[in-house]
Amino acid sequence: MLEVAHLVRRFGDNVAVSDVSFDVAPGVLTGFVGGNGAGKTTTMRMIMGVLAVHGGEVRWQGRPVTIEDRRSFGYMPEERGLYPKQPILEQLVYLARLRGSTASGAKRRGSELLERFDLAARAGDKLESLSLGNQQRVQIAAAVMSDPALLILDEPFSGLDPVAIDAMADLLREYAERGVPVLFSSHQLDLVERLCDALVILAAGRVVAKGSVPELAGGRTRYRLVLGGSTAWLADFGGVRVLETNGSSALLELTGATTDKLLTEALARGSVYELAAVRQSVSEIYREVTA
Incomplete structure (x- = not known):
């Protein structure tokens, strides 16, 4: 289980995240919802160790998260981080090997994912030659290359066409069914409703609601x-x-x-x-x- 406990993050005098707490349980698809500037991306970056925590704690499996733990997390940042001039499969293999995969295992896994996202024929092409939607698919593949123990995805559905959205949704469900905690942010609330078992809603850097949809509806019919x-x-x-x-x-x-x-x-x-x-x-x- 991922536990976010009373996280605080400041940028100068601005408190971007204030006392944010929530859990992401094993096998649960959790939607992270909020307007622009609500604190979603900042919170995700603190979970991954990209930003320092100014207060509170991130826990994994009941203890403070470590660098080694984070190496087992799959992360898709808001600003995509792939290499535009490097062949697609080559960089997927490279990224997986950084996380300890063998060259042969990484190549096999990368090929499977590219096939799944209808990009097998483009495996040798440079990333910059793809449309923005297809670059997004490659970024998603990079996040799951090493069978992550936890998935943290910042706007994974942005720029995807309906077919790719369905493929991505199926992929997330598969990981959840394996018991992997999944946290993803999205402005597409219809997708969040269709996919998520739980919601965390942020506003102005604070959690204003969390729970399942029936719980948040207050039991009212x-x-x-x-x-x-x-x-x-x-x-x-x-x-x-x-x-x-x-x-x-x-x-x-x-x-x-x-x-x-x-x-x-x-x-x-x-x-x-x-x-x-x-x-x-x-x-x-x-x-x-x-x-």
Whole structure:
């Protein structure tokens, strides 16, 4: 398990990260969400030892993280760090050998990953000859070349087309299924919702929410009611809180009424096309906790 405990980082008088704490458990895909300047990249760099920690601690397997531990971590930085004029497979092999892989094992692993990302035919090409999206795929391959014990990925889906996004998502799920803790940041909240088991939401350098989507939604169940006529009567219907309306459709919470009572009343007033439970989305949760 990765444990981030009360991390602090300053840049001059600016406190970029303030008392940030969260865990990334084995086999859990954890989404790291926040606006620009929220502190996500700074926190990831402290986890990896790229930036010094000014307060708090990073722990791995219940003890302070070491340089040797970090050598087993797969890291994809926000600023991509590959060599533009070096052949793709050659540099993947080089990077893997820095982490202790054999030349033959690294070449085999690199070839497998390039095949997976539809880049096998470009293995001998220089990185700079690839599109930005394909360079991103190579950067992802570099992060997982040595079968990492932990994955830290800063905006891994940025610049990827839908096919590459699906391939990347499958890869992350595979590592999670092996028991690897995975932490990744993304501004694409629909992807975070689709992939993640847990969320950590930052704002202004602080954790403002963390947990699973159901936990962050507070256990509240929302309902969408679609009628054949107006929803105006809901405002005076006891035991219901109307969150929003759009013509004949309403999003609401039950504060005392039952679904049976609501449906009976709605049918008495006309046609009912839908009454369905709606889970609060990550986007909605994000807007609520960062408002």
